[in-house]
Amino acid sequence: MTHAPSWRVLAASLFLVLGAGSATAQDKAPDAPSRGPGHAAIASANFLATHAGFEVLGKGGNAFDAAVAVSSTLAVVEQQSSGIGGGFMALLHRASDNSNTFLDARETAPKAVDMKDYIGKNGKPNRDASTRGPLSAGIPGEPAGLVWMAEHYGKLPLSESLAPAIRIAKEGFQPDARFLNTIAEHKDTLLRWPASAAVLLPGGKPPEQGWTLKQPDLAKTLERIAAKGRDGFYKGETAKLLLSSTRKAGGKWTTADLDGYTVKERQPLSVDYKGYRIVTAPPPSSGGVAIAEVLNILAGYDLTKLDAAHSLHYTIEAMRRAFRDHNEYLGDPDFVKMPLDMLLSKHYADGLRATIAPDKATPSELLPPAMAPEPGMHTTHFSVIDADGNMVASTLTVNLEFGSGFIAAGTGVVLNDEMDDFALVPGQPNAYGLRDSWANAPEPGKRMLSSMSPSFVFGADRTAIIGSPGGSTIITQVLEGILAFIDGKNAAQIVAQKRYHHQYLPDRVDVEPGAFDDATAKALTAMGHVLKDRSPWGFMNVVTWDHRTNTLDAASDPRRPSGLGKVQ
Numbered sequence: 001m002t003h004a005p006s007w008r009v010l011a012a013s014l015f016l017v018l019g020a021g022s023a024t025a026q027d028k029a030p031d032a033p034s035r036g037p038g039h040a041a042i043a044s045a046n047f048l049a050t051h052a053g054f055e056v057l058g059k060g061g062n063a064f065d066a067a068v069a070v071s072s073t074l075a076v077v078e079q080q081s082s083g084i085g086g087g088f089m090a091l092l093h094r095a096s097d098n099s100n101t102f103l104d105a106r107e108t109a110p111k112a113v114d115m116k117d118y119i120g121k122n123g124k125p126n127r128d129a130s131t132r133g134p135l136s137a138g139i140p141g142e143p144a145g146l147v148w149m150a151e152h153y154g155k156l157p158l159s160e161s162l163a164p165a166i167r168i169a170k171e172g173f174q175p176d177a178r179f180l181n182t183i184a185e186h187k188d189t190l191l192r193w194p195a196s197a198a199v200l201l202p203g204g205k206p207p208e209q210g211w212t213l214k215q216p217d218l219a220k221t222l223e224r225i226a227a228k229g230r231d232g233f234y235k236g237e238t239a240k241l242l243l244s245s246t247r248k249a250g251g252k253w254t255t256a257d258l259d260g261y262t263v264k265e266r267q268p269l270s271v272d273y274k275g276y277r278i279v280t281a282p283p284p285s286s287g288g289v290a291i292a293e294v295l296n297i298l299a300g301y302d303l304t305k306l307d308a309a310h311s312l313h314y315t316i317e318a319m320r321r322a323f324r325d326h327n328e329y330l331g332d333p334d335f336v337k338m339p340l341d342m343l344l345s346k347h348y349a350d351g352l353r354a355t356i357a358p359d360k361a362t363p364s365e366l367l368p369p370a371m372a373p374e375p376g377m378h379t380t381h382f383s384v385i386d387a388d389g390n391m392v393a394s395t396l397t398v399n400l401e402f403g404s405g406f407i408a409a410g411t412g413v414v415l416n417d418e419m420d421d422f423a424l425v426p427g428q429p430n431a432y433g434l435r436d437s438w439a440n441a442p443e444p445g446k447r448m449l450s451s452m453s454p455s456f457v458f459g460a461d462r463t464a465i466i467g468s469p470g471g472s473t474i475i476t477q478v479l480e481g482i483l484a485f486i487d488g489k490n491a492a493q494i495v496a497q498k499r500y501h502h503q504y505l506p507d508r509v510d511v512e513p514g515a516f517d518d519a520t521a522k523a524l525t526a527m528g529h530v531l532k533d534r535s536p537w538g539f540m541n542v543v544t545w546d547h548r549t550n551t552l553d554a555a556s557d558p559r560r561p562s563g564l565g566k567v568q
C-alpha cells in the first residue's frame with residue numbers, strides 16, 4: 001500500500017511513546033465456567049446437520065464428535081457454502097482442563113502457485129482465474145481438520161461421526177429453495193465442467209423443488225476418510241482422482257501438495273471488554289485482530305450514555321481503523337511478521353481513539369473506489385455445546401457459492417476458490433473489496449488471510465458461542481453479535497438483530513434496511529458517513545448459556561429458513 005494516513009502515523013507514534021501493553025481492554029474478565037450445563041445445544045445452518053450432531057451425541061460422542069458430524073453433513077447438504085473441498089477455522093473449548101485452542105484447517109497455496117496466472121492479457125486482474133476452476137482452489141484443509149478434531153478431541157471413531165453424512169450422501173436429500181436457486185444462478189459455471197454438471201444439473205438443467213440429490217461419489221470419498229483417516233483423502237484413490245481431474249482442467253496441484261497439507265493448532269486471541277472475556281480467531285484469520293482492535297477502541301467510551309448516532313459513529317470509526325490495519329499488516333503468521341503486540345495493545349487503541357472526531361467521519365484513504373460485492377449465501381458457521389461444557393465454534397467455507405464451481409471427477413468434492421482470498425494483485429480488491437498488501441500475497445504452502453471469526457464470549461453469568469459467514473462482513477457481524485450479547489440479548493435476539501458494516505475501503509457504511517431509524521441515519525449522514533443499503537447478510541448460528549438459571553438457548557439466523565438451533 002502506498003502511504004499511511006496521518007491518524008495512523010499519530011496512533012503509531014503514540015504507541016511508541018507509551019510502549020506496548022497487554023491485549024486486553026478493561027476489567028479482568030472470567031474464564032469458562034468450571035461445570036457443564038448438563039444438556040446440549042447446537043445451532044447450524046441446516047436442520048439435517050443439527051440433527052446429525054444430536055445423533056452422534058446420542059451415541060456417546062462429545063461436542064467435538066458432534067462438530068465432525070455437523071461439518072461433514074453440511075458438506076453434503078449445503079455444499080454451496082462449505083465442504084471437504086474447502087477449509088474451516090474452529091475454536092474449541094475442552095471442559096476437562098478448561099483449555100481453549102484454535103484449529104486452523106485453512107487451505108494453502110499449491111507449491112506451483114504463480115501470481116502471473118491471475119493477471120489477464122490486458123494486465124488487469126483475471127477474476128475468472130481467481131474464482132473459477134482448479135487454479136482458484138487452494139489445497140483443502142477440511143478433511144485433515146475433521147480427522148484431527150476426531151483423533152485429538154473426540155471420543156468416537158470417524159466411522160461413527162461421519163456416518164450421518166455418508167448415509168445422507170448415499171440415500172439422498174431434497175435440497176431447499178436456497179440450494180436450488182444457487183444452482184440456477186451458477187448454471188453456466190457448473191456447465192463448464194462435466195463432473196459438476198453431472199452432480200448438480202440433471203439433464204443439463206437446474207433441478208426443481210422435490211428433486212432428490214444422491215451423491216454416491218461423495219459418499220465413497222467420505223467412506224475412504226472414515227476408513228483411513230487423513231490418508232483417505234490426501235493419498236491413495238481420492239488423491240489420484242483429485243490430481244488427475246484438476247490437472248486435466250489446468251490446475252497445478254501435485255502429490256506433494258496433498259501429502260504435505262498440515263492442520264495447525266494455534267493459541268486463540270483473547271481480549272477483555274467490560275467484564276467479558278472474548279476468545280477469538282488469531283491469524284491467518286484477520287477477524288480476531290480486528291474485533292480486538294475495535295473493542296479496545298470502544299472500551300474508552302461509555303456507549304450506554306451516548307445517543308444511537310454517536311454510539312454508531314464511534315463503532316463505525318473503530319471499524320474503519322481496524323480494517324485499515326487489516327489491509328496493511330495481516331497475513332499468514334507462518335510467513336509474515338505482524339506487529340500483533342502493537343495492534344492488540346490498549347495503548348495503540350488509545351492512540352487510534354484520539355484520532356476520532358466526536359461529530360465527523362474521518363474520510364478513508366483516497367484510492368480508486370471499489371464496489372465490494374454483496375455477500376451471498378455461502379460459507380457457514382455452527383455452534384455446539386455438550387452436557388459437559390465442551391464447546392465448538394466453527395466457521396467453514398469454500399469461499400464463493402459452490403467455490404470454484406469445479407467438482408473433481410469421481411470424488412463428488414466441490415473444490416474451493418479460496419485463492420481469491422490472497423492479495424493476488426496486492427492493493428487491488430478481491431471478491432469482498434478487501435485490498436490487502438504483500439503481507440497476504442500468495443507463496444507456496446502459505447495460508448490465505450481469512451475473515452472467519454469463530455468466537456467464545458465468557459462472562460461471570462453468561463457464555464456465548466458465536467460466528468457467521470459473510471466475507472469481510474463476518475468481522476463486523478460477529479463484533480455486533482458480541483456487543484449485543486454483552487448488552488444482555490439472547491441467542492434469538494442476537495441472530496435477528498439488523499447489521500451494519502464499514503471496512504475502510506470502500507469508504508461507506510453498508511446498512512441492512514431497518515438497522516438505523518431515520519433520525520439516526522440523518523445524524524450519521526450529517527457527520528459525513530455515506531450510508532448504503534445492503535442485503536443479504538451472513539447467517540449467524542449462536543448458542544448462549546445463562547449460568548444462573550443453567551439455561552441454554554440456540555438460535556439460527558431467521559434470514560436462513562433451513563437453519564436450526566436446538567436445545568436437548
Ligand code: DON
Nearest residue numbers: 375378379399450451470471
Ligand atoms: O475466509 C474468508 O474470509 C472467506 N473465504 C469467507 C467467505 C464467506 O464468508 C462468503 N460468505 N458470504
